[in-house]
Amino acid sequence: MTPADRPILLKNARLIDPAGDREERGGVLVRGGVIQAVGPQVTQAADARVIDCMGQVLSPGLIDMRAFIGEPGGPYRETLKSAGEAAAAGGVTTVVSMPDTIPALDDPAVIDFIVRRARDTSVVNIRPAAALTKGLQGVEMAEIGRLKEAGAIAFTDGARSVTNAQVMRRALTYARDFDALIIHHVEDPDLVGQGVMNEGEFSSRLGLPGIPREAETVMLERDIRLVRLTGGRYHAAMISCADSAEIVRAAKARGLPVTCGVSINHLALNENDIGDYRTFLKLSPPLRHEDDRQAMIEALADGTIDVIVSDHNPQDVENKRLPFAEAANGAVGLETLLSAALRLVHADRISLPRLLRALSTKPAEILGLPGGRLTIGAPADLIVFDPDAPYVLDKRQLKSLSKNSPFDEARLEGQVTLTMVGGRIVFNRDTV
Amino acid sequence: MSDAPRSVFPHRHLLGIEGLSPLDIQALLDLADEQVEVSRQIEKRKTTLRGRTQINLFFEPSTRTQSSFEIAGKRLGADVMNMQVASSSVKKGETLIDTAATLNAMRPDIIVVRHHAAGAVHLLAQKVDCSVVNAGDGTHEHPTQALLDALTIRRNKGRIEGLTVAICGDILHSRVARSNMILLAAMGARVRLVAPSTLLPPGIARLGFETFTSMEKGLKDADIVMMLRLQHERMNGSFVPSLKEYFRFYGLDQEKLSFAKPDALVMHPGPMNRGVEISSDVADGAQSLIREQVEMGVAVRMAVLEALASHLPNR
Numbered sequence: 252m253t254p255a256d257r258p259i260l261l262k263n264a265r266l267i268d269p270a271g272d273r274e275e276r277g278g279v280l281v282r283g284g285v286i287q288a289v290g291p292q293v294t295q296a297a298d299a300r301v302i303d304c305m306g307q308v309l310s311p312g313l314i315d316m317r318a319f320i321g322e323p324g325g326p327y328r329e330t331l332k333s334a335g336e337a338a339a340a341g342g343v344t345t346v347v348s349m350p351d352t353i354p355a356l357d358d359p360a361v362i363d364f365i366v367r368r369a370r371d372t373s374v375v376n377i378r379p380a381a382a383l384t385k386g387l388q389g390v391e392m393a394e395i396g397r398l399k400e401a402g403a404i405a406f407t408d409g410a411r412s413v414t415n416a417q418v419m420r421r422a423l424t425y426a427r428d429f430d431a432l433i434i435h436h437v438e439d440p441d442l443v444g445q446g447v448m449n450e451g452e453f454s455s456r457l458g459l460p461g462i463p464r465e466a467e468t469v470m471l472e473r474d475i476r477l478v479r480l481t482g483g484r485y486h487a488a489m490i491s492c493a494d495s496a497e498i499v500r501a502a503k504a505r506g507l508p509v510t511c512g513v514s515i516n517h518l519a520l521n522e523n524d525i526g527d528y529r530t531f532l533k534l535s536p537p538l539r540h541e542d543d544r545q546a547m548i549e550a551l552a553d554g555t556i557d558v559i560v561s562d563h564n565p566q567d568v569e570n571k572r573l574p575f576a577e578a579a580n581g582a583v584g585l586e587t588l589l590s591a592a593l594r595l596v597h598a599d600r601i602s603l604p605r606l607l608r609a610l611s612t613k614p615a616e617i618l619g620l621p622g623g624r625l626t627i628g629a630p631a632d633l634i635v636f637d638p639d640a641p642y643v644l645d646k647r648q649l650k651s652l653s654k655n656s657p658f659d660e661a662r663l664e665g666q667v668t669l670t671m672v673g674g675r676i677v678f679n680r681d682t683v
Numbered sequence: 684m685s686d687a688p689r690s691v692f693p694h695r696h697l698l699g700i701e702g703l704s705p706l707d708i709q710a711l712l713d714l715a716d717e718q719v720e721v722s723r724q725i726e727k728r729k730t731t732l733r734g735r736t737q738i739n740l741f742f743e744p745s746t747r748t749q750s751s752f753e754i755a756g757k758r759l760g761a762d763v764m765n766m767q768v769a770s771s772s773v774k775k776g777e778t779l780i781d782t783a784a785t786l787n788a789m790r791p792d793i794i795v796v797r798h799h800a801a802g803a804v805h806l807l808a809q810k811v812d813c814s815v816v817n818a819g820d821g822t823h824e825h826p827t828q829a830l831l832d833a834l835t836i837r838r839n840k841g842r843i844e845g846l847t848v849a850i851c852g853d854i855l856h857s858r859v860a861r862s863n864m865i866l867l868a869a870m871g872a873r874v875r876l877v878a879p880s881t882l883l884p885p886g887i888a889r890l891g892f893e894t895f896t897s898m899e900k901g902l903k904d905a906d907i908v909m910m911l912r913l914q915h916e917r918m919n920g921s922f923v924p925s926l927k928e929y930f931r932f933y934g935l936d937q938e939k940l941s942f943a944k945p946d947a948l949v950m951h952p953g954p955m956n957r958g959v960e961i962s963s964d965v966a967d968g969a970q971s972l973i974r975e976q977v978e979m980g981v982a983v984r985m986a987v988l989e990a991l992a993s994h995l996p997n998r
Contacts, residue, residue: 384920385920385924391919391920391921391924392923393924394924394927394928395928396924396928396931396932397928397931421922424880424881425879425880425881425923427880428879428880428896481880
């Protein structure tokens with residue numbers, strides 16, 4: 252029996268099952284990579300290795316629907332291996348990787364490569380999202396059926412929007428036949444234009460070209476009309492402003508197959524954090540006004556926003572140590588996703604089970620994955636964390652190959668102590 | 684043999700299957716059965732259309748349909764003239780009506796028309812005094828193809844009524860599919876349409892046809908599997924992602940054919956894209972009727988021309 256096969260008992264934990272909104276004291280027995288028993292009665296198991304959780308929270312591992320990984324094509328930014336280590340340290344047990352690689356993930360052979368390579372090198376589950384259009388060019392639909400067979404979990408042009416409505420219409424129509432999920436970055440590039448931050452008073456003060464909220468809302472409205480026309484399954488990758496939340500709310504009220512996400516950055520930060528032209532806060536969509544951030548938190552709390560993503564986007568120094576307008580977009584986020592999200596719990600804006608729901612159960616449902624729940628038979632993708640443990644983020648401690656964190660030197664509360672993927676412990680803070 | 688024209692067919696033109704009654708269709712198929720025998724004799728020449736002028740007016744290139752109409756007309760004794768019209772060089776509306784008027788002045792008896800625009804043949808029929816046969820108008824109708832398919836089915840299965848026919852592929856752009864759907868439904872067959880949603884005409888399910896996006900489900904227990912040609916310009920990313928993906932999910936190979944009844948028969952209006960909508964082993968296999976369809980094409984076109992003979996002008 253290899254160590255991976257040996258049963259593990261995680262006892263004396265505060266169990267939170269966000270799928271059932273259940274919270275209780277108890278333990279989880281893991282055997283054969285799945286949860287074999289869970290609940291207050293689970294206190295011992297004869298042949299198991301026992302880990303005392305000391306009253307910390309035990310919940311399903313986080314499922315991050317949006318991370319950019321540099322492999323293939325940019326291994327200096329991030330590899331599947333380094334992304335896996337960063338994810339494990341952050342309590343993320345499943346990562347959906349974006350197809351914006353070199354080459355783009357638009358070929359079944361490349362998806363196959365990612366699946367195998369991730370299995371061989373990453374300690375967490377990495378599920379590739381394939382390109383929606385060939386070469387991410389927004390012109391010709393990619394091979395949705397064959398890519399799905401090869402292991403693509405969803406279809407998206409990653410950081411790009413499909414501007415041609417006819418292409419989007421046909422893709423939504425075609426994807427429906429394969430029950431394929433389309434994830435879309437909703438940002439009209441023409442309205443973005445030269446913009447580099449939220450359009451408004453603050454951009455005028457900094458003398459930077461702005462991006463209007465309408466770059467997002469126009470694209471989102473269009474997409475929702477097309478969803479209504481086609482019936483395709485649609486997920487807006489990230490929304491960032493109050494009007495977008497209204498649009499999604501209305502679409503859901505109509506019963507359309509629409510879900511949406513928000514990045515942790517748009518929940519935790521606003522445009523003022525850019526301060527003195529801090530390029531680590533240059534993001535797409537841009538950080539918005541505080542009112543928008545408040546609207547995002549409310550939309551998360553009322554279920555309009557389904558999931559929180561890290562939008563992990565590693566960029567090396569060369570791409571960030573530039574004048575703000577010339578710097579690359581993106582911030583790393585896998586390792587700080589949970590800590591930053593817990594700010595909302597500490598501020599009493601959302602309950603812990605509800606937060607974990609947006610970080611695990613909902614993404615699992617949207618992606619059709621079996622995780623995100625503490626139930627017998629579910630995969631043993633689990634985390635143990637102390638929601639109150641304070642620390643100051645030191646970017647040098649990040650496991651990610653890139654250090655462009657917007658939370659560098661920020662005070663955070665809540666740290667993962669143990670991460671388990673498929674019954675294997677892949678991160679343990681005590682032994683780090 | 685009496686070559687006197689029969690007056691069983693009450694229409695002056697054949698513009699589409701729509702508008703034909705089941706009795707009309709029945710009559711044409713019965714007549715076509717006789718033409719099959721004629722075409723298999725040494726002496727194939729009849730006199731029904733002796734002295735008559737038939738113009739094949741093709742605004743779209745065609746090999747098999749045009750030659751099939753030509754042979755049909757010649758076997759009935761007509762003088763057949765083929766006109767290929769380059770359609771891109773001139774303004775279409777004007778050309779069509781002008782061409783119709785010009786041709787009409789030459790006193791033809793029958794004009795066989797193929798045009799790239801739906802409804803063009805109807806328009807032309809209004810402008811001439813002779814009979815007009817639709818040899819395919821845009822993505823609207825191709826009635827003689829549907830009739831030849833029906834004849835092929837009837838001769839092989841002994842009936843059409845009660846059969847389950849799966850029409851598969853690019854239904855959206857197919858005049859063959861439209862004519863077949865109408866004809867087969869009128870004759871009591873169960874018609875299924877199998878295609879990716881991007882190639883299904885919008886709202887088609889509301890017209891009473893069962894639609895499927897999976898070949899496995901759509902072909903289950905089918906008696907006839909009718910494949911359609913996928914145009915090259917539709918293959919790469921616009922309606923379907925690629926040729927490879929199309930063949931993987933919608934191309935008829937032995938595995939997908941096995942979902943149909945064991946005695947299911949395979950049809951294709953031609954020309955085939957081997958390896959795109961149909962594999963070679965199926966196209967050339969024992970269940971394939973594709974060659975026979977071509978033979979039935981001549982017989983059906985002879986039947987149509989003969990049926991129209993009693994309505995011709997210049998008497």
